[in-house]
Amino acid sequence: MTTRRTYLTPSPAVLARYPAVAAAARRYQTWAAMWLTAGLAFTVFSLWWLDIAFGELGIGLVQLGKLVALMFPPTPGAHLALLLHAMGETLAIAFLGTLAAAVLAFPIGFIAASNTAPGALVRFLTRRGLDTIRGVDVLIWALVFVGVVGLGPFAGILAIAVSDAGTFGKLFSETLETADRKPVEGIVSAGGTKLQAIRFALVPQVLPVIISQVLYYFESNVRSATIIGLVGAGGIGLQLSEQIRTYDFDQVAFVIIMILATVAAIDWICGKLRFYAIGRSTAPTA
Amino acid sequence: MASGLLILPQEQIERLLASYGRAVARRRRQFYLVLIALALLAAVAGRYGEVDPAYLVQHFSNFTSYFGRILPRLSYEHFAADVADWYWNLSAWLKLLVDTILIAYLATLIGIVGAFTTAFLTAQNTGPSRTLRFAVKRFHEFCRTVPDIVFALLFVAAFGLGPLPGILAIGIHSLGALGKLFTEVVENIDMQPVEGVRSAGGNFVETVRFAVVPQVLANFASYALLRFEINVRSGTVIGIVGAGGIGQDLFVAIRKFYYTDVSAILLMIIVTVALLDLITERVRHRLARLESIR
Numbered sequence: 263m264t265t266r267r268t269y270l271t272p273s274p275a276v277l278a279r280y281p282a283v284a285a286a287a288r289r290y291q292t293w294a295a296m297w298l299t300a301g302l303a304f305t306v307f308s309l310w311w312l313d314i315a316f317g318e319l320g321i322g323l324v325q326l327g328k329l330v331a332l333m334f335p336p337t338p339g340a341h342l343a344l345l346l347h348a349m350g351e352t353l354a355i356a357f358l359g360t361l362a363a364a365v366l367a368f369p370i371g372f373i374a375a376s377n378t379a380p381g382a383l384v385r386f387l388t389r390r391g392l393d394t395i396r397g398v399d400v401l402i403w404a405l406v407f408v409g410v411v412g413l414g415p416f417a418g419i420l421a422i423a424v425s426d427a428g429t430f431g432k433l434f435s436e437t438l439e440t441a442d443r444k445p446v447e448g449i450v451s452a453g454g455t456k457l458q459a460i461r462f463a464l465v466p467q468v469l470p471v472i473i474s475q476v477l478y479y480f481e482s483n484v485r486s487a488t489i490i491g492l493v494g495a496g497g498i499g500l501q502l503s504e505q506i507r508t509y510d511f512d513q514v515a516f517v518i519i520m521i522l523a524t525v526a527a528i529d530w531i532c533g534k535l536r537f538y539a540i541g542r543s544t545a546p547t548a
Numbered sequence: 549m550a551s552g553l554l555i556l557p558q559e560q561i562e563r564l565l566a567s568y569g570r571a572v573a574r575r576r577r578q579f580y581l582v583l584i585a586l587a588l589l590a591a592v593a594g595r596y597g598e599v600d601p602a603y604l605v606q607h608f609s610n611f612t613s614y615f616g617r618i619l620p621r622l623s624y625e626h627f628a629a630d631v632a633d634w635y636w637n638l639s640a641w642l643k644l645l646v647d648t649i650l651i652a653y654l655a656t657l658i659g660i661v662g663a664f665t666t667a668f669l670t671a672q673n674t675g676p677s678r679t680l681r682f683a684v685k686r687f688h689e690f691c692r693t694v695p696d697i698v699f700a701l702l703f704v705a706a707f708g709l710g711p712l713p714g715i716l717a718i719g720i721h722s723l724g725a726l727g728k729l730f731t732e733v734v735e736n737i738d739m740q741p742v743e744g745v746r747s748a749g750g751n752f753v754e755t756v757r758f759a760v761v762p763q764v765l766a767n768f769a770s771y772a773l774l775r776f777e778i779n780v781r782s783g784t785v786i787g788i789v790g791a792g793g794i795g796q797d798l799f800v801a802i803r804k805f806y807y808t809d810v811s812a813i814l815l816m817i818i819v820t821v822a823l824l825d826l827i828t829e830r831v832r833h834r835l836a837r838l839e840s841i842r
Contacts, residue, residue: 308650322707354596397818415597
């Protein structure tokens with residue numbers, strides 16, 4: 263044990279022989295200590311500001327343990343058909359929401375991309391518009407659409423469509439911007455119009471990437487669609503919040519397992535489809 | 549003009565054209581098949597999702613007039629008074645906004661600490677045992693697959709209303725997401741320092757401390773900042789289930805049709821999110837530079 267220590271931390275004699283290295287190490291240590299202290303102080307401040315008592319934490323954990331104990335064994339109760347229907351609704355919301363978002367965002371992507379935008383001002387306004395849409399969470403969009411079309415899955419579809427149109431618009435335009443310029447030049451020099459250049463030079467390049475992005479967001483939207491029911495926009499979320507309110511935790515556990523299984527199945531299918539569409543996995547980072 | 553071009557015999561041209569035509573026709577057929585499949589799926593999903601385009605068209609004015617109604621009335625003559633009227637509850641909203649950011653901060657911290665302590669166990673190249681690796685990986689997966697708002701609902705039932713369930717819910721979700729990302733970072737390190745420390749007799753903790761951590765710290769920080777951005781967004785909505793932050797007031801404003809309040813709070817959220825994104829993006833770029841120099 264002691265011999266190991268001597269190898270890993272330099273002895274005073276070694277440090278004395280290389281004063282520059284020792285000084286750098288010391289500087290680094292002070293810097294790290296400073297940041298750690300600042301982070302710790304900010305954490306304490308946050309806990310104080312949010313008025314969090316650790317006594318609460320203990321009581322809550324005991325309570326949580328009781329709730330988790332209530333979860334076993336998970337059971338659908340008498341509502342298996344209802345739950346399956348709600349899960350189907352969730353998938354429908356995710357599918358139609360993603361599809362509508364992709365269709366909406368496809369032309370927007372061309373307007374927002376620097377190499378195809380009709381004008382700098384139009385491009386700027388479109389980009390800021392997309393930023394604003396993305397700044398609002400999908401759950402808030404769901405609340406708004408419940409106000410517009412009433413309770414039910416249709417509001418959820420519209421919420422996902424609008425919210426993801428913002429994301430897709432940005433992703434598609436970035437994909438277009440990184441596309442190879444040479445095919446476009448080829449078409450234009452052969453006498454093609456701008457529209458033909460887009461159709462025959464850009465679209466074939468970006469389509470596989472776009473398909474992969476859309477599939478990736480479909481996966482993520484299955485997760486989103488499970489929760490928008492909380493605000494009355496259809497899907498399994500409504501059942502989940504009802505069961506929690508009525509303390510049917512064995513059914514809560516069943517629904518959570520159902521969600522996990524569905525998400526895993528969809529991820530697997532989308533992985534296969536993505537592979538089929540572009541031959542390799544290119545999930546966007548971020 | 550065409551003297552330099554190679555002119556193929558007629559029958560060869562026809563053969564090539566025919567094979568080209570076949571290839572194009574096959575791709576077209578595939579395209580239409582996909583289109584038909586999508587349309588069928590959309591029709592089925594439309595039945596399940598109770599889609600009613602006619603209703604949407606009929607009530608589309610609702611949608612546009614909604615945005616008309618949530619906009620404040622600002623006049624040029626008494627602009628300041630109008631803005632003050634619009635933001636009548638500014639001090640309370642600012643406090644809730646600070647709450648939201650601090651909830652996101654504490655949740656990110658839980659995620660960082662949790663992921664930092666487990667990522668070295670799950671990485672293929674540093675994990676000490678296969679069973680442990682498998683178990684912790686499934687734990688990360690569970691944490692990130694259950695939506696944070698579901699955790700928030702459960703924790704509100706256990707801990708009562710307030711920011712604590714929100715922090716824990718977002719924190720656990722962050723743990724799962726960061727756990728995966730951190731693991732991937734650790735798996736991409738240069739293994740030579742690790743071999744060096746191991747051959748000098750270092751144990752697991754020492755190997756991690758002296759050979760792995762110095763390599764991964766910048767990337768970890770970058771991912772943590774990205775997670776913080778995401779968590780601020782989550783922090784704005786967990787209030788809907790009573791788990792603290794500005795979401796509670798927004799929820800009430802939308803539900804009770806306090807129209808101008810909705811736009812006031814939404815504007816505050818959008819500006820805050822955009823500002824924080826800008827700041828963290830700058831820091832992340834600096835970290836990326838640090839990474840490329842090293």
